[in-house]
Amino acid sequence: MRRADRLFQVIQILQSTGNVITAAMIADELEVSTRTIYRDIQDLMANRVPIRGEAGTGYILDKGYDLPPLMFNEEEIDAVMLGVHWVLSNGDPDIQRAARDVLGKIRSVLPKDRQELMQSARQVVPQPPQQAPIQISMPMIRRSIRERRKLEVVYRSLSGDISQRVICPMIVVFFQNIQLLVGWCELRRDYRNFRMDCFQQAVPLDRFFSRSDFESLDSYLKRSKESQQSEKSG
Incomplete structure (x- = not known):
């Protein structure tokens, strides 16, 4: 180094x-x-x-100290490029555009030798299988998560049942060919995983929630992960 x-x-x-x-x-x-x-x-x-x-x-x-302009080392540049390429392969059009903008901003402030490292990065992210189309706005979903804003949604389950719910959106989880929204469902009074391609409609409400109200989220995510690992091993 x-x-x-x-x-x-x-x-x-x-x-x-x-x-x-x-x-x-x-x-x-x-x-x-x-x-x-x-x-x-x-x-x-x-x-x-x-x-x-x-x-x-x-x-x-001391707090308030700003780092000098970006000076990524080789491994950090590889990490950035890998992340951007993954987003370009798996994200929605808006987040893909944001990823390309990030690259442009980084290139504009890096020294020439660091720019060359970005261009010479050799990592390939496989193209995922065709994803089912998502009908609702992903930028709106991300904004609602950041603002902790409740959503009123119309959701169609895989079995075809349609329901109207109010949910507190927490996180988006990416799998190989689907995206899930993890949130608290006021209808079921519990956490639920919602497939993004199953939302028929999603409207932000002028009602908000606090993350401190859902301290059990981490436990729920841990249980979900353990359940998935158990299914794979079984």
Whole structure:
């Protein structure tokens, strides 16, 4: 790893942690010696990066510090390109357009050698099977999730039954050829997985919910994952 990349990652670790972290912990994450991290932090502090702390106690980065312009290392660029290619293969048209915009913005601020790494990335994301068409607006669904806004929906089950419900949308889950919306269903008074291609209609309401009201969501997702793994192993 280039030293410039390592210094950048030290700042990233300090910024993402938000609390006091020791040089040994940073060294373990970056797979270098503690002595190397001590030198790096001293150099960063000498260059006016607002790091507070001392050896043996730990370090913390002052809030409000902005990282310098994007300086992705090779692995980070590969990760970005893999994610963008996956979205381009699996996302709806609006999120695909957003992914292409992200690439353009990243290219515009990267140094030339980093841009060349983006162009030379060699990772292939297989094209998924043909997905059933989704009739409702995915940008609206994502916006409702971010705003924690309830939705009034008309839903047609795979057996053909049609129901009208109010749901609290939580997350969208991507599978190979379908997308699921996980949410709290007021009709069933429980969490439900809704196939996105089965929605006939979805209208945002002027009613909101709090994520703290659904602290059991993580438990539900864990149970669902365990159930899927059990079905595969069986």
